[in-house]
Amino acid sequence: MRKLLIAAAALACGSQAVAQEGGSLDALLQQDVRLATIAERLMGANHELCRQQMPLTGLIMHSRDQYPKGGQDSAFVNGAIAVSALVPGSPAAAVLEPRDGLAVIGAVPTSGLKAEGKSPVRDAAFEALADQPPQGPMQLKIVRQGQEQAVSLGARPGCRVLVEIRVADGLNGQSDGRVIQVNYGLATVxxxxxxxxxxxxxxxxxxxxxxxxxxxxxxxxxxxxxxxxxxxxxxxxxxxxxxxxxxxxxxxxxxxxxxxxxxxxxxxxxxxxxxxxxxxxxxxxxxxxxxxxxxxxxxxxxxxxxxxxxxxxxxxxxxxx
Incomplete structure (x- = not known):
């Protein structure tokens, strides 16, 4: 666990990370997908109880600034904001691939998004995604193998919240009303x-x-x-x-x-x-x-x-x- 905490602090709590190793990142992404699958089931089924909603597509993304300089460069060959993983069977999984770059979300060019405070640009990209019509479809422009293309994702409404695994070994989850985090240590057991x-x-x-x-x-x-x-x-x-x-x-x-x-x-x-x-x-x-x-x-x-x-x-x- 100590190795993972040091090596995989990206995707964790919106802060920049230190060095990562492929095996540790893979383990973290597996838990991210698992949590997102459960989360989308609950957020979709209960969207009518939430006064703030967003489209659910099964897309999990990350940004280059969540990693140290030179870390995970291969994940961002198509852009500084990219697909990190996809919920199996989701609309996004039918259209997108890991490492696809996200050039435009709706009508928002991701090149103009800025990080706020200690949060990564990924959080600004999430807000752009969450601002799209909850019922979908969601329009994106992606970059794959250096070529830009327009795609459309089916979507269903869900509660508006960013969901992620937090790289920590404590047995707890937490919410600030905008983000829900579950500790890696809890998810793994x-x-x-x-x-x-x-x-x-x-x-x-x-x-x-x-x-x-x-x-x-x-x-x-x-x-x-x-x-x-x-x-x-x-x-x-x-x-x-x-x-x-x-x-x-x-x-x-x-x-x-x-x-x-x-x-x-x-x-x-x-x-x-x-x-x-x-x-x-x-x-x-x-x-x-x-x-x-x-x-x-x-x-x-x-x-x-x-x-x-x-x-x-x-x-x-x-x-x-």
Whole structure:
């Protein structure tokens, strides 16, 4: 893991990377594709619950500035923003190939995109992609073997969020309302169902617009998030996310009972922090019991479709002190 952390810090958290090696990058891309496949299933099935949407195509891209100078140059022979991988069976997989350069997204030339702060140009390219009509089709100009060509991708609407594997060995995921990251260390030990539970929880934060709501309430997410009113409201959003997650899972065709099963598992208990668990989170058993009550009260049949209006209404209500 140490070798991968040093060698594959691109694609991770939007920052520039240090040197990479082919084997480590391949392992990282495998997890990126796996996460994207699960994510697109959940984001597509629940797009009507999201107030911000984007087209889902199965395209995973990266930019040259995510790598050190001279690193992975062969991946960018067709342009500084390129296809890194594709979700199997997706519209993009039927048209695009890894290493295709992305010259124009919609009507936006990628040559004019700029990096903001510590984020790579890839993030600006994602925003251009996410701004396209959610229903598609998406128009692109790509460069393949040095030749530019126009292509059209089918698309379906999904929740607007950038999804990526974060190169870290901790057992956690995180969301800031715009990006969902799952640590490489967690992805490599989780089953597909367990990864879906983790992602559904983070997607629930996006659906319920928790970052916006916490900011409006002046809630601290750092060290002081563990105390007083900050701790109470941070815990409230975690409970809301656990409850919402089972509806997202059911809508995507998962058995929602995989959620309480996960929190009772050894991996779920370790993911929740064990003896060093943050005060923001309930215990794994408390989370499992809460989720089981949500399923019993609102998903009697254990399947979707589900419209969790009792939770969605909270998006426009101020937090109670």
């Amino acid at each position: 989780a089953t597909n169902d367990e990864l879906a539970v983790v992602f559904a929880h983070e997607l629930a934060h996006v659906v319920l617009e928790h970052r916006r709501r916490l900011k409006a309430a002046g809630v601290d997410k750092g060290f002081f998030g563990e105390f007083g009113r900050n701790q109470q409201l941070n815990r409230q959003v975690e409970v809301e996310a656990d409850r919402m997650a089972v509806h997202l899972l059911a809508n995507a065709g998962y058995d929602p009972s995989i959620a309480p099963k996960f929190w009772r598992s050894s991996l779920g208990q370790r993911t929740s922090g064990g003896l060093t668990r943050s005060r923001v989170y309930p215990s794994p058993e408390a989370r499992a019991e809460l989720i089981e009550r949500e399923i019993a009260d609102y998903l009697g049949g254990g399947t979707g479709p589900s419209y969790p209006g009792h939770l969605l209404v909270r998006r426009d209500q101020p937090f109670e002190n």
